[in-house]
Amino acid sequence: ISVSVFAKGDVIYVGTNAEFAPFEYLEKNNIVGFDIDLLNAISKETGLEFKIQDMAFDGLLPALQTKKVDMVIAGMTATPEREKAVAFSKPYFKAKQVVITKGEDKSLKSFKDLSGKKVGVMLGFTGDTVVSEIKGVKVERFNAAYAAILALSQNKIDAVVLDSEPAKNYTANNKQFVIANIPAEEEDYAIAFRKNDKELINKVNAALDKIKANGEYDKILKKYFK
Ligand code: ARG
Incomplete structure (x- = not known):
């Protein structure tokens, strides 16, 4: 079992699929959106530096497991099926x-x-x-x-x-x-990690708590969902 150690100032590669507005999409060749703002807020809290890599959605979890990326943020629903392979952060958005x-x-x-x-x-x-x-x-x-x-x-x-x-x-x-608008099960979006990277998961979860408590999360919500 290999655990990646992440510390302040380290670069962490984050996979996404920038075809999912308003969560992640391309604007003048830049990847922008709700998830990207959330990532920036997490970066400010943790001191971790994130570098985003755009790829096909169905390639995201394989890329995480082969260590091409260390995290995935992509409006990804935390499903029991995916939880067999990866760990998820606390939920950050409800969808259906x-x-x-x-x-x-x-x-x-x-x-x-x-x-x-x-x-x-x-x-x-x-x-x-x-x-x-x-x-x-x-x-x-x-x-x-x-x-x-x-x-x-x-x-x-x-x-x-x-x-x-x-x-x-x-x-x-x-x-x-x-x-x-027909009845549908609620889904939770969450950030995905390799199961072993407990320290990174804890840091990100703590940052999510903080961002939700200090109003930063609400600011991002308001920006994308008026
Ligand atoms: N929430 C859905 C899922 O987890 C769709 C996510 C698609 N996200 C994207 N960035 N293309 O499967």
């Missing part, structure tokens, strides 16, 4: 899955009603798991949400399942899309 359709689909009362429909999901996202468990769904997997939304606008698929806040980002600027 929603269904996006082109125009209102009144037949949608629950996720089960997606049965028989062509549904776009993003490879490896929790939406992929949720939709794949519904019997009779034709699952279409995309590498990025914008590609799924494009397919929806071209009537190639009937619906897209995506996390609520990124979904709002796509629908807010486009009247043709509707979010079906």
Whole structure:
């Protein structure tokens, strides 16, 4: 077992997938967003220096385990399945899955009603798991949400399942899309670590506590969710 030792001033590589506004996205070639601001606040508290690496979402946990990165912040849901392989920080955001359709689909009362429909999901996202468990769904997997939304606008698929806040980002600027607000399980976003890096996890958790207590977290919330 090898444990990485991280101390003040050390550079820590953090993996993300910058296709998930408002949590992480590209603005003039810079990675910005809620998660990045949170990371900066954690850096201020801990003295740790973070360097962000952008990669495919389904490559993030493998990169963590092969030590290409030391942490992952990506609007990632702490699921029991992922917890078998990695450790998560305290939760920092509550989310849920929603269904996006082109125009209102009144037949949608629950996720089960997606049965028989062509549904776009993003490879490896929790939406992929949720939709794949519904019997009779034709699952279409995309590498990025914008590609799924494009397919929806071209009537190639009937619906897209995506996390609520990124979904709002796509629908807010486009009247043709509707979010079906059907009951969904709550998900907790958290930062992922290698299980052995207990010291780093403790430092980040302590920083999260502090940021939540001193108003820094609320400032970041207000900036992205008005
Ligand atoms: N919350 C979902 C999950 O954990 C989607 C996260 C996607 N994040 C991203 N940065 N692309 O699977």
